Amino acid sequence: xxxxxxxxxxxxxxxxxxxxxxxxxxxxxxxxxxxxxxxxxxxxxxxxxxxxxxxxxxxxxxxxxxxxxxxxxxxxxxxxxxxxxxxxxxxxxxxxxxxxxxxxxxxxxxxxxxxxxxxxxxxxxxxxxxxxxxxxxxxxxxxxxxxxxxxxxxxxxxxxxxxxxxxxxxxxxxxxxxxxxxxxxxxxxxxxxxxxxxxxxxxxxxxxxxxxxxxxxxxxxxxxxxxxxxxxxxxxxxxxxxxxxxxxxxxxxxxxxxxxxxxxxxxxxxxxxxxxxxxxxxxxxxxxxxxxxxx
Amino acid sequence: xxxxxxxxxxxxxxxxxxxxxxxxxxxxxxxxxxxxxxxxxxxxxxxxxxxxxxxxxxxxxxxxxxxxxxxxxxxxxxxxxxxxxxxxxxxxxxxxxxxxxxxxxxxxxxxxxxxxxxxxxxxxxxxxxxxxxxxxxxxxxxxxxxxxxxxxxxxxxxxxxxxxxxxxxxxxxxxxxxxxxxxxxxxxxxxxxxxxxxxxxxxxxxxxxxxxxxxxxxxxxxxxxxxxxxxxxxxxxxxxxxxxxxxxxxxxxxxxxxxxxxxxxxxxxxxxxxxxxxxxxxxxxxxxxxxxxxxxxxxxxxxxxxxxxxxxxxxxxxxxxxxxxxxxxxxxxxxxxxxxxxxxxxxxxxxxxxxxxxxxxxxxxxxxxxxxxxxxxxxxxxxxxxxxxxxxxxxxxxxxxxxxxxxxxxxxxxxxxxxxxxxxxxx
Numbered sequence: 001x002x003x004x005x006x007x008x009x010x011x012x013x014x015x016x017x018x019x020x021x022x023x024x025x026x027x028x029x030x031x032x033x034x035x036x037x038x039x040x041x042x043x044x045x046x047x048x049x050x051x052x053x054x055x056x057x058x059x060x061x062x063x064x065x066x067x068x069x070x071x072x073x074x075x076x077x078x079x080x081x082x083x084x085x086x087x088x089x090x091x092x093x094x095x096x097x098x099x100x101x102x103x104x105x106x107x108x109x110x111x112x113x114x115x116x117x118x119x120x121x122x123x124x125x126x127x128x129x130x131x132x133x134x135x136x137x138x139x140x141x142x143x144x145x146x147x148x149x150x151x152x153x154x155x156x157x158x159x160x161x162x163x164x165x166x167x168x169x170x171x172x173x174x175x176x177x178x179x180x181x182x183x184x185x186x187x188x189x190x191x192x193x194x195x196x197x198x199x200x201x202x203x204x205x206x207x208x209x210x211x212x213x214x215x216x217x218x219x220x221x222x223x224x225x226x227x228x229x230x231x232x233x234x235x236x237x238x239x240x241x242x243x244x245x246x247x248x249x250x251x252x253x254x255x256x257x258x259x260x261x262x263x264x265x266x267x268x269x270x271x272x273x274x275x276x277x278x279x280x281x282x283x284x285x286x287x288x289x290x291x292x293x294x295x
Numbered sequence: 296x297x298x299x300x301x302x303x304x305x306x307x308x309x310x311x312x313x314x315x316x317x318x319x320x321x322x323x324x325x326x327x328x329x330x331x332x333x334x335x336x337x338x339x340x341x342x343x344x345x346x347x348x349x350x351x352x353x354x355x356x357x358x359x360x361x362x363x364x365x366x367x368x369x370x371x372x373x374x375x376x377x378x379x380x381x382x383x384x385x386x387x388x389x390x391x392x393x394x395x396x397x398x399x400x401x402x403x404x405x406x407x408x409x410x411x412x413x414x415x416x417x418x419x420x421x422x423x424x425x426x427x428x429x430x431x432x433x434x435x436x437x438x439x440x441x442x443x444x445x446x447x448x449x450x451x452x453x454x455x456x457x458x459x460x461x462x463x464x465x466x467x468x469x470x471x472x473x474x475x476x477x478x479x480x481x482x483x484x485x486x487x488x489x490x491x492x493x494x495x496x497x498x499x500x501x502x503x504x505x506x507x508x509x510x511x512x513x514x515x516x517x518x519x520x521x522x523x524x525x526x527x528x529x530x531x532x533x534x535x536x537x538x539x540x541x542x543x544x545x546x547x548x549x550x551x552x553x554x555x556x557x558x559x560x561x562x563x564x565x566x567x568x569x570x571x572x573x574x575x576x577x578x579x580x581x582x583x584x585x586x587x588x589x590x591x592x593x594x595x596x597x598x599x600x601x602x603x604x605x606x607x608x609x610x611x612x613x614x615x616x617x618x619x620x621x622x623x624x625x626x627x628x629x630x631x632x633x634x635x636x637x638x639x640x641x642x643x644x645x646x647x648x649x650x651x652x653x654x655x656x657x658x659x660x661x662x663x664x665x666x667x668x669x670x671x672x673x674x675x676x677x678x679x680x681x682x683x684x685x686x687x688x689x690x691x692x693x694x695x696x697x698x699x700x701x702x703x704x705x706x707x708x709x710x711x712x713x714x715x716x717x718x719x720x721x722x
Contacts, residue, residue: 050537053540053541054540055537055540055541073543073544073545073546074543075543076541076542076543076544077543079541080541081541083534083537083538083541084534086531086532086533086534086535087534087535087537087538088535088538089306089533089535089538090533091306091309091310091311092305092306092309096302096305096309097538100298100302101542103298103302104298104542104543104544105542105543144538
């Protein structure tokens with residue numbers, strides 16, 4: 001079986017003055033999905049992502065992305081990195097940013113409109129970024145990151161500082177991308193948000209990575225918003241799913257691998273799925289195991 | 296590459312600060328022109344007033360002589376009558392002479408004035424005996440024979456080619472200031488007042504700007520406005536460089552696009568800062584004369600490298616030739632200053648601080664004149680006119696050496712910039 005290595009870190013080190021931020025890190029991700037890079041503030045999550053994306057140099061080690069060295073600039077044809085909003089040019093419009101990225105990726109202009117509509121920023125696409133709110137900037141960063149339909153997407157704190165509607169949109173985008181086969185590595189310290197998008201966690205502690213797959217240890221729920229709430233409850237109950245309801249949202253306890261079947265059953269009953277969100281619980285407990293209880 | 300380049304330009308053009316600084320710079324340079332113009336007008340008025348003063352003085356003297364003559368007639372004093380008649384006639388002639396000179400000046404009949412100057416200068420510029428080849432200027436200084444000869448030849452050239460002069464604060468000979476005078480205190484003050492020139496026409500004004508270190512100053516100002524294509528994107532508030540770094544972009548091309556954008560910006564700014572006052576000057580008082588003679592020192596005639604005002608020679612080049620040399624020189628200089636600014640800006644992010652640093656480096660560098668010191672060549676006028684060779688007793692400081700040195704050092708700094716840029720990312 002041929003395994004495509006999405007990310008391969010070998011003996012990676014990064015030191016700032018006397019502080020060893022990344023300490024002989026080895027990591028190999030072979031399967032797609034969403035991976036959360038978790039650790040307290042200041043532990044080096046952003047540094048690690050910056051090293052992986054060759055924004056800052058490592059002191060030693062080898063990094064490969066999709067089987068290609070991260071020093072090869074062409075690797076970014078299939079990779080994106082959502083950084084913080086200081087990378088944006090406040091005197092340019094969102095359109096200017098997207099046009100430039102499309103030009104570099106040799107994508108048609110129509111992709112700008114497409115992606116702007118997808119992230120819900122078409123109404124302010126022509127405004128200067130300096131006039132954007134935090135959420136708007138985050139939308140633009142997402143648009144920039146996904147415009148090239150990346151196979152591997154790094155996201156630095158994508159869920160931080162978002163208002164509820166933006167957070168919902170962001171989760172939807174993450175799950176959409178995951179379904180499309182994009183591997184996402186996102187850094188975050190927001191465990192509740194992580195629980196809603198993935199159960200694959202990489203802890204960063206003392207410069208070392210600890211890879212955890214919580215699939216066997218955590219509960220995965222999907223929240224459905226359906227066009228016919230009552231019928232939806234009936235269909236799911238009849239199909240033997242364990243469900244809970246709250247504010248016209250049906251919370252279904254279903255494993256990842258059974259999700260497609262569940263969706264098909266709902267759709268076969270003539271019910272449209274308006275929204276779908278993932279929730280994984282149990283991160284906090286794991287976090288406390290590794291980092292101790294936070295006050 | 297072109298897309299990168301256009302994006303860099305878009306960023307520059309969409310920055311408000313770029314436009315604010317451009318407008319301020321243009322306003323300043325045009326404002327300086329009008330200030331210069333008002334000084335020129337004042338000087339012109341002073342010259343006319345001086346003529347009026349002399350005319351009135353002569354008229355009064357003539358009237359006094361007439362009254363003296365009337366009195367002498369009553370007293371039947373023949374000697375006094377004859378003396379007073381002669382004096383009156385002399386003053387009447389002076390009145391006519393000054394009125395005629397004033398009319399020529401007001402009507403800009405320069406050929407008449409040039410001829411009069413040539414008649415007056417020839418004796419001093421080319422005396423039969425060297426011992427007599429001095430002229431006592433107002434204030435008591437001696438004008439060197441070199442200056443007298445240069446002034447004479449300049450006037451002769453201007454008469455032959457029908458060229459309008461600069462405005463000068465004198466009704467007598469409009470001396471050309473040269474490097475040969477060595478006046479001090481009060482004499483120097485008078486000499487400078489007499490020989491300060493004011494160009495009202497567009498190209499004359501540009502010539503004067505070049506003499507005032509205008510070109511290195513605007514290149515530095517251009518660096519301040521356009522030379523931050525990299526440094527402005529590597530601050531804590533704006534980390535835009537990282538926007539590019541995660542795109543499939545060749546980093547060398549990114550550097551070239553950023554570097555060239557800044558350099559092109561400076562060149563365009565330079566052109567604008569030259570063309571704007573040129574247009575304003577031309578609209579106000581005409582273009583001027585491209586065949587205006589610019590003095591070039593031929594250097595020392597003595598082996599001990601000492602100025603010999605009697606023997607040292609000179610020649611003139613046209614203003615057109617001077618300006619074309621200046622353009623090539625400015626191109627080399629812009630590369631030198633820009634590459635140095637860019638290098639400094641890769642370590643320090645604050646444009647004002649960087650501009651001051653480069654200004655200080657240039658100023659200090661100018662103090663240590665040496666053929667291999669690129670900053671020795673910042674005063675373009677002194678290099679083209681060879682005045683710098685007289686000042687430093689070094690004939691190796693030449694126009695060609697200057698261009699070569701500035702290009703070579705500019706290229707080295709450019710490579711340094713690239714190495715620094717690459718080392719940030721790949722260590």
